[in-house]
Amino acid sequence: MKPVLGWLIEAGRSFEEALRRVEVLCQEEPYCAHPANEPHLINGVGTEFLEIQQSWPDLEAIFMPIGADSEVAAAVTALKPTNPGVEIFALQAESSPAAYLSWRGGGIKTAANETFAGGAHGNPL
Incomplete structure (x- = not known):
């Protein structure tokens, strides 16, 4: 990150916890983006x-x-x-079922994320 004048902040024990820190930073920095949006x-x-x-x-x-x-x-x-x-078929780890539960229930749901597999967790953001 340093060679391109970026910086890295590690926060939280999960993607969702890190996202809460990003939301605070977005209030302080001129540009901050979430990867899915x-x-x-x-x-x-x-x-x-x-x-x-x-x-x-x-x-x-x-x-x-x-x-x-x-x-x-x-x-x-x-x-x-x-x-x-x-x-286009979307797959999700059984141990992180939030996206599936959201699709099945017709609205945003959260669930425990108990997988280490990046790209396979899917708690709504």
């Missing part, structure tokens, strides 16, 4: 799906982990316009 990040991640689409133009389905959802959002944004029939 940052269009530039989602667009950047979307380039991987354009490359996938170019490599496999007949792609029928893709399976993705649910985390903060920036990758799933990027997949939908990049793949659906060029391949409307592609199915």
